[in-house]
Amino acid sequence: MASPSPWDKKSPNKTSSSRIRVISSHLHSSTTSLSMASEKEAALSAAAVPPSDSPTIFDKIINKEIPSKVVFEDDKVLAFRDIAPQAPTHIIIIPKVKDGLTGLSKAEERHTEILGHLLYTAKLIAKQEGLADGFRIVINDGPSGCQSVYHIHVHLLGGRQMNWPPG
Numbered sequence: 001m002a003s004p005s006p007w008d009k010k011s012p013n014k015t016s017s018s019r020i021r022v023i024s025s026h027l028h029s030s031t032t033s034l035s036m037a038s039e040k041e042a043a044l045s046a047a048a049v050p051p052s053d054s055p056t057i058f059d060k061i062i063n064k065e066i067p068s069k070v071v072f073e074d075d076k077v078l079a080f081r082d083i084a085p086q087a088p089t090h091i092i093i094i095p096k097v098k099d100g101l102t103g104l105s106k107a108e109e110r111h112t113e114i115l116g117h118l119l120y121t122a123k124l125i126a127k128q129e130g131l132a133d134g135f136r137i138v139i140n141d142g143p144s145g146c147q148s149v150y151h152i153h154v155h156l157l158g159g160r161q162m163n164w165p166p167g
Helices: 014-027 036-047 057-062 109-128
Strands: 070-073 077-081 089-095 135-138 154-158
Touching: 057 077, 057 089, 070 109, 077 109, 089 109, 109 135, 109 154
Parallel strands: none
Antiparallel strands: 070 077, 077 089, 089 154, 135 154
């Protein structure tokens, strides 16, 4: 297990601390790809604590408290390279304001603009990254969908032939 990260707060809630440790070790992985088991473990650990509007690792990236390799930024979204890529190109695209949108299943009509902007931004970044042959967009939702960070985010994957079925 990785040493505690600088953003791992001491918490009286053991489940929350466990979740942060799993996500932290997942983020500090020295391998180029995570196993499905560790993704599943992170998602199940994250699901043990009900999602809230409390800050996530993505909020810390937005606030520049945690470094990232930013590939795109505008007033609404931030996009950066995943530190444990699952494809030659693996970029995470997040809204800068969560507004209760912890996952796609929590979307309300007021979120339609940002959801559309996330997808349009993915298209712009795919072009910028030279993914003319195609790419995949993934939005994980909930524990069975392998969501480990409860701040909606889009995975842009490309640079290799994708397989079907995906999961």
